Structure formats: structure tokens, C-alpha cells
Amino acid sequence: MAQQNIPLTERPTGFEGPFTTRQLLRLDEAMRLADKSTGLVFSIYVGGLDEPSRETAKKLHGELADPANSVLIAVSPNERVLEIVTGSAARKRLPDRACKLAALSMTAAFGGGDLAGGLVSGLAQLADHAGRF
């Protein structure tokens, strides 16, 4: 699991990452749609989450440019942990209940081995619940 936490020095092509090109395109499209329709900033992190995973995810969320309006979806496929972190302004539109629902459907997809599909449908659910900008 240590090889996941490689330093972020060089620019990755994304090809050593967990997604194929087609999946990357789908994810990009889904995130752009979610951002545009809700006005919130969605962000997806796929990688290791050191214990405690919730705190690590919150720390990552805090590193974003606009944490209050951001939603971070952090997935660790090897530790099998999903964390959704909503900023202080974002959580007014996306209550924890809605996040939990989306998390449930996403983990159902992840359990079947479908990372990209789970993320895309989870994004659609969250964007749908957050309502229009």
C-alpha cells in the first residue's frame, strides 16, 4: 500500500492510474456537468487514505482552492473506503442524508468492481440532489 503515496512531483499522464481513457472521459464529462448544474466544485480523489480515513479526507478537502463550496469524493480501492466531504456552504445544499444515499449506491457499484461507473452515478445523484445553481 506504500506505493500509492508517491510524491506528486512529476506530471502524471493518468495512464498509470486506475481508469482507462474511456472512463476518464466519462468521469470528466460527469464532473463538468455536476459542476455546471450545481455551481459547486466537485473533486474526486482515488488513492490511499491513511488512517483515520475521515480525517485524511477532510485534510485533502481543506487543500482545495474553495473548500466551502467544494465536494470531495475520496475513494481508496485497496482499503475499500469511500469518504464524501462537503464544505460548509456545500453541505447546506447537500445534506448528509443525501451524501449517505449516494455513498450507498457508489459502494454497491464499487463492490462489483466498477469504480468509474460508481463514481459517475454517484456524481449524478449528488448533483441531482444539490439542485440547480
Next chain:
Amino acid sequence: MSIIETLVVFAGIPLAVVAVIFGLVYAGGGRSDRRYRPGRPFDFAPVWFLSAPEAQHDAASNGHAALTGANRMALTKAEAQVDAAPGEPIGDVTGGASDRW
């Protein structure tokens, strides 16, 4: 028909058909190495996607700025803000959900 002909017709043709179908099935590449199977170790480089990186990003970055300079600028900008405001600002509570599978 001679023995050779019999052999070719009744053994060679089915074998050829099997070989063709085998080739078609596995010519796709057998994408099992990329597939995520929960519980099995899955090697990959971590990625962090933002859909719309902030204004100052280099022209070469792609749509999903996976860990490029834009994110690093975002990181340094956030760090500067954190340094400027010591102590937890009121109302800076995050929400969300966690789950496992």
C-alpha cells in the same frame, strides 16, 4: 476420399473454426490487468480530479487537471489562506458521509 482429405475436412476445418473464434475473443487484449477486483491488491498511481482548475493553469493541462500545476497552485493558495487566519474560523464545519464495501 483419401485418408488425408478425410482428416483435413473433418478435423482440420473444425480446428480452424475453433482457432478463429479463439483469436477473435482474445484479440481484444484480455483487459483483466486493468480491472479492479475488491479484495485483491490493485496497483495504481493516485489521482485527484478537479473539473475546472483555477484561472492560472498552463495551456498544456488537460480538462481534468489530475495533480498538475493547477492543483499545486490551489494547494499553495489554500495554505496561504490558512496561515493568514490562525485558529479555526467559526462555521468551517464539513459534512458528508463515509462508507465501506
